[in-house]
Amino acid sequence: MTTLAVSSRPAVAPSLPLLPPLRLHLEHNRKTSNSPPWGKSAGFQEPVRIMLSKHLSCVFRTASGQLFSQSDLGTYQLTAHQLWRLAATEIIAGHLIGGETELLVRCSSVLLGRATPPGIEVSSAHASGASWLGHPRTFTILHHHCVQLLQPKIGLVYSWIVMRERQRLFVFDAHPEAIRSVPGLGEPVEYAHGFPVLR
Numbered sequence: 001m002t003t004l005a006v007s008s009r010p011a012v013a014p015s016l017p018l019l020p021p022l023r024l025h026l027e028h029n030r031k032t033s034n035s036p037p038w039g040k041s042a043g044f045q046e047p048v049r050i051m052l053s054k055h056l057s058c059v060f061r062t063a064s065g066q067l068f069s070q071s072d073l074g075t076y077q078l079t080a081h082q083l084w085r086l087a088a089t090e091i092i093a094g095h096l097i098g099g100e101t102e103l104l105v106r107c108s109s110v111l112l113g114r115a116t117p118p119g120i121e122v123s124s125a126h127a128s129g130a131s132w133l134g135h136p137r138t139f140t141i142l143h144h145h146c147v148q149l150l151q152p153k154i155g156l157v158y159s160w161i162v163m164r165e166r167q168r169l170f171v172f173d174a175h176p177e178a179i180r181s182v183p184g185l186g187e188p189v190e191y192a193h194g195f196p197v198l199r
Helices: 070-076 080-093 129-133 136-150 176-180
Strands: 022-028 056-062 104-107 119-123 156-163 166-173 189-192 195-198
Touching: 022 080, 022 129, 056 080, 056 195, 070 080, 080 136, 119 129, 119 136, 129 136, 129 156, 129 166, 136 156, 136 166, 136 189, 136 195, 156 176
Parallel strands: none
Antiparallel strands: 022 056, 104 119, 119 166, 156 166, 156 189, 189 195
């Protein structure tokens, strides 16, 4: 008679690798090419992308600047929207001091010169400044903060420039046309129910 030894230990699921810190990165939407044919795996290497508006989307970058791909989603067993929420939560958590969100700001003229509309530059210790525009939770926190700080008479307009691979964010109390005349700044963006919309 053969006796089978049965382990009383519960089966242990294989542990998932630790998700690296991610930052949200804004990009202009491009016309997508046709999907790769059957049998091709190129689509799995495409970056994870969240559409924010008609013209803007959000991708995810690691601290080294590497794009987070569709294949990476499978590795960490996450959906794109789960990753999006996690990245936003990480941004907020990194700026909580005494239960309140703290942002560093300075006058926009420090970097852009005096011939600019009244505004501020928003600095972020754990992400590019423009990362705050990449999710409704973070953008709403930023927008309310800027409204209190600038008390706009015209309306808040957001824009950014890329310096040393970081998107440096500026917020102005101005018409969009005034922002287009500032050399180096990107297209003006306005807050629309938590999402960035080009104007």
